[in-house]
Amino acid sequence: MNGAETLLATLEHNGVEVCFANPGTSEMHFVAALETSTRIRGVLGLFEGVVTGAADGYARMSGNPAVTLLHLGPGLANGLSNLHNALRAGSPIVNVIGDHASYHRDLDAPLTSDIEGTARPFSHWVRTTSGEESLGVDAAEAVTIARRGKIASLILPADAAWNPVASGAPLVAAQAPAGGVAQTAAAEASARVLREGGPRTALLFGGRAATAEALALAAGIAAATGAEVLTNTHLGRIPRGAGRHAAKKVPYPIKDSLPLFERFDSLVLIGAKPPVAFFAYPDRPSRLTPPGTRFVELSGPGRDADALPSLQALYEAVGAAPAPATELALPQRPTGSITPEKLGAFLGHGIPEDAIVVDESLTTGWRFYPETVGSRPHDWLAGTGGSIGYAMPVAAGAAIASPGRKVITLESDGSGMYMPQALWTQAREGLDVVTLILANRKYQILRNEMSNVGVPEVGPKAGALLDLDRPEIDWVSIARGMGVQASRAETMDELGKAFDAAVAGEGPALIEVVL
Amino acid sequence: MNGAETLLATLEHNGVEVCFANPGTSEMHFVAALETSTRIRGVLGLFEGVVTGAADGYARMSGNPAVTLLHLGPGLANGLSNLHNALRAGSPIVNVIGDHASYHRDLDAPLTSDIEGTARPFSHWVRTTSGEESLGVDAAEAVTIARRGKIASLILPADAAWNPVASGAPLVAAQAPAGGVAQTAAAEASARVLREGGPRTALLFGGRAATAEALALAAGIAAATGAEVLTNTHLGRIPRGAGRHAAKKVPYPIKDSLPLFERFDSLVLIGAKPPVAFFAYPDRPSRLTPPGTRFVELSGPGRDADALPSLQALYEAVGAAPAPATELALPQRPTGSITPEKLGAFLGHGIPEDAIVVDESLTTGWRFYPETVGSRPHDWLAGTGGSIGYAMPVAAGAAIASPGRKVITLESDGSGMYMPQALWTQAREGLDVVTLILANRKYQILRNEMSNVGVPEVGPKAGALLDLDRPEIDWVSIARGMGVQASRAETMDELGKAFDAAVAGEGPALIEVVL
Missing domain, CATH: 3.40.50.970 (Thiamin diphosphate (ThDP)-binding fold, Pyr/PP domains)
Incomplete structure (x- = not known):
């Protein structure tokens, strides 16, 4: 086995199923290793933004880390903008970025650039592997990071990919993601706020907290207290439609979002931060909430797994009952000109x-x-x-x-x-x-x-x-x-x-x- | 005048003629300021790589700094890969990258990212303006940097663009690029090498040194000494064809480039570095030259202006005479199937x-x-x-x-x-x-x-x-x-x-x- 095969086998061992790829010369051993993988499917994108965007979409829907394969600094650079969205969506992604052979880097060949520096602004974790013998541990750690809804960028010098690895070592297992923990003190604080002024309170969802179950609990809480259920303007994924529980989306235009928050004294934050304007505008505030708005963090941003048990605790604390789900209500299909x-x-x-x-x-x-x-x-x-x-x-x-x-x-x-x-x-x-x-x-x-x-x-x-x-x-x-x-x-x-x-x-x- | 108008006026004052742009909300004041510019033409690209690539092409052909307008971190990110090529081509470019208003940045709105960190691996100079009053100085300094064949990235928070600037200050002038200086000691050292073993010596051009005049001098030197004239595989621009003086390009495939350099004991470097393989390959050397090859740097990389006077000195030192230019010799136009x-x-x-x-x-x-x-x-x-x-x-x-x-x-x-x-x-x-x-x-x-x-x-x-x-x-x-x-x-x-x-x-x- 060489380093590339060890890397791929470790990813496969940890449940990776798809590698979105736009490879180049330095990634050829990784590509060749795909041939022997029984489980990982290679998907070609003709531009790296397609690769990283597809990885984001895959991760949002499967919850499973997606792997990308990118070609040195410029290949990574082309994928960064969609990594930015993935990072904001909390999508689990492992980027494998090929680099020159380690001994070739200092020669400053034309494609040489600072890959770690390029990856860092759009990654939670960046590592250049120290060599083929480290790739099993590195790959498992990258998956561990990704499973927390984060972006892990592993840089793979070509010689680490092609050098043989001493055989016999078992494949390294990544850590399972941490389970959710009910934030009981936060639930009690939220319940107090809701009891004091439910109709002047909104539950605001962000991150990956807005699952069907979580929205159902929130709807019950809202029905019991008079609160409103809101979500951030741009969520990575939210279940909607008949049989689900609806939430109002914070509008993008600032002329609409500012008046919305005037209706509330308090916000209970579920994976969301205090809401801010998408852009700043002259003579408009940057924070969407009026001064004096009280915030209670029920579950923190980036701690999506805490959202459901914490909502369950809040649901019980306010004595909520199941709220009816949205019924199927299809508008008539319009005719005539398009508006x-x-x-x-x-x-x-x-x-x-x-x-x-x-x-x-x-x-x-x-x-x-x-x-x-x-x-x-x-x-x-x-x-x-x-x-x-x-x-x-x-x-x-x-x-x-x-x-x-x-x-x-x-x-x-x-x-x-x-x-x-x-x-x-x-x-x-x-x-x-x-x-x-x-x-x-x-x-x-x-x-x-x-x-x-x-x-x-x-x-x-x-x-x-x-x-x-x-x-x-x-x-x-x-x-x-x-x-x-x-x-x-x-x-x-x-x-x-x-x-x-x-x-x-x-x-x-x-x-x-x-x- | 607001900050954006000051910035644009300073660029115009320093000879900028084109702004390649893919703007967003935070750049709207800069876009509006274009309306009043009599000299700067805005050119829209529907993707930022088009913007930066077009700036590179413009800069290669005009020698004049091109300006790009990009939208925050992801917009810049989409333009980085072509900035990498521009950086390697020695193309003068000033990137203007919009950012959130300064007071909005710490709120971590969705589009927020580390723009300076993103720009740095692909720029020679990165600065976030400290405010509207600094923009004249910042813009002039960016042009100064760009005129040296470098990439300058100026980050423009939206409030610096829209805030009014105290009027009356004259527009700031950028520094002229440094003139070329004949490297006489290097020319003498090169002449010695050529006199000792001209036919085992190559003149190797890199960077932006391969102008028509420089190639003509090199051809004269080669004719006088038996040396060969080579260029790097990928030059930003080289004049060729009838009436010019030809140079052999180092081949890309390593199977062809390694044997080429076996013919030489010595290389005279003109804006080039000692040649290395584009990629590393197992069991192949990374340096294209055999061990013991002697290098003489006639003019350094990034000091393109020195190339011509230094070649002139070398030309005189070896007693060269004008070499005949390439004559027009058109191949027959082929027919039949395409190969x-x-x-x-x-x-x-x-x-x-x-x-x-x-x-x-x-x-x-x-x-x-x-x-x-x-x-x-x-x-x-x-x-x-x-x-x-x-x-x-x-x-x-x-x-x-x-x-x-x-x-x-x-x-x-x-x-x-x-x-x-x-x-x-x-x-x-x-x-x-x-x-x-x-x-x-x-x-x-x-x-x-x-x-x-x-x-x-x-x-x-x-x-x-x-x-x-x-x-x-x-x-x-x-x-x-x-x-x-x-x-x-x-x-x-x-x-x-x-x-x-x-x-x-x-x-x-x-x-x-x-x-």
Whole structure:
């Protein structure tokens, strides 16, 4: 066995099932080692952001660490922006980053760069293996870290990959993640707050705390106390629809989020931090809550496993009873011309049973969330770190983690252009992903933000950096070029037909929705 | 005036002409300030790697600092891999990276990350401005750094951009780059080496030293001493073709580069370092030169301006005379089926007068270089840092810097898929770029490297990470989807017709060359 084989066997031994990869020369031994793995599947991305985004999507849906394979500093660099989202989603990821052979690094060959320094801002744990004999321990430790919902980046010099390892040592086991612990003192403090002023209190979910069970408990607590259940604007994953318990999402626009929090004296935080504005704006506060708002941390950020037992303790402390789940309530499917409002109802009507919705619809889609409360049960995945272009890669990984489930990607034309290569991976792997491109031909969010930051008027030179209509992007051509069947919808009826066919079919499809 | 306007005015005052941009909310005041700039042109890229790659191409061709505008840590991250190439090319670049307002940063909003830490591995100079009043000085210092062929990254918190600046202060001037200095002692040492054993000596060019004048002097020196003129494998820019003086490029494959250097006892280094292998391979040396090779540094890496006067001194010291320039010698245009060998001759025949060739042809194109020695005069730009996907963005920037010149991009299908969004910018700006996609449907370079690193056979699981044929990428569709006219060539005759039409026309065109 060589180092690469030891690394891969250790990952396999610890339950890793998929390696999302964009390899280069220094990773060839790792790639060759994949040949002998019976359990780990290699998935090729033609750009590293696809690789890391797919790993994020896979990790969000499976809960299991995803492994990426990246090529030196620049390969890692291309994957960083989606690692930023993964980090904010609490997704378990092990990055394996190839490097020059250890003795080659100091020679400053063209591809040499500071890989550890590049990884650090977007990783919880960074290590360059000290050599082939350490790789078993390193790989197990990386999985241990990842299982805590963190990003572990293991740098693999080529000689550590290709050197033979003294055989006979048993494979190293990673640590199991820590179990959840009920925060009883916090539950009692929360119960006091709720008893004192339930209707002026909100339960705010963040991180990975918003599971179906946790939301059901929160709904019971809310019913017993008059409190409201909120979630952060962008969660990595939240179960929604019929049979689940709904929560109100904190709106993204600051003009809407500030008034929301004026209704509350107190916030009970469940995996969330005190809420802040996504961006700062001149003459607006950065904190979304009024001064004097009281915060009680029921379970801390990054301690997602504590959320459920702590909520259970709170549920009991306030004497809550089961709250009724959301009933199926499908909007009518709209007809005629396409408007953002109608698209919300269309989605509410059409989300398939047990679907995974990956949402990067931004300005078009701010109306979609309330319209899908009573839809068929589904999971909703959002852009946790605000880095754009995450949706199509995340959809690919989510589909790989969830065979048999349909994935619906709500993509903007501007956002989609960051990592369109994800479509090719969707086609290659035959993934059941239906992508709606909501094409408004501009960075509408930036036109909105211009006025938010106090720029009253956008002139032609500035506007040229905000509009996408010259040339128009033809998403049908782009998708077909990457092997994905595609069509364009200019009316709700065309959209309905295309959507029904895409959902009924197998493999990926894309529909350009002209707004 | 606010901070953003001061920053932009200072850049303009110091000769900046183009800002390649992919802005976000925190950059809106900078975008608005562009409206009032009479001299700086904003160019939109739909992905940050396009922005930084275009800046690299612009800087290589104009010699003038290019400015990029990037959105917080993830936006910067998406641009890093092409900054790596720019750094290795010695391209002058000023990155302006927006950040949250200074008072908002500690609140850890979703887009918050360590921007300085992210910039540092790919920058020579990193600074977060201390506020709007410092921006004039900061901008001038960034230009000073960039003018030395370096990457300067200036982080601009949103409040520094939008706060008013006390008026009246004159705009700050950047320092002029240092002039070149003849390294006379080094020239004398080089002359001694050449007199002792000219035919066993090579002059090796690296960095930005290989200008037309420098190569002419080197040719004279070689003719007088029997030495050979070599260049590093990947130069940012080298003038070639008829009327210029040719140099032999160090081959990329280690099986070819090792024997080359066995012919020499001594190397005279002109902006180059002692040559090393691009990658390490088991049982191969990392240094390309045999032990005992003598190195004389005529002008140091990063001191490109010294190269010309130092060569002049060496030229005089060895009593050289002008060497004849390369004569025009066009290969016949081949016909019939398409092979990589014929493509070399096709290019040699077809490169237009004064064209800019951006080369990322990798395995297909290793034959192209010798076939184009006697072509019409042109500049040849290569992937200096080994980070893949650079060519189409660099072509866009090179074209913007060089109105009236045709740009020919030699792109591989695998490499092209990293940043295809560059085609959209080429269409938007109406750039005269002709892209040849050399489509072999695989990462052939990795298949080659597999055997180089000692993996004799590629099995199906490993091969699945190296082949691009499932699904086939339809580059004609992708290009048209981004507004670039495109066609497919399956014979040399089809290629000839399409190429002639593309070169004769205006605006970008793409030809998928099926291998």
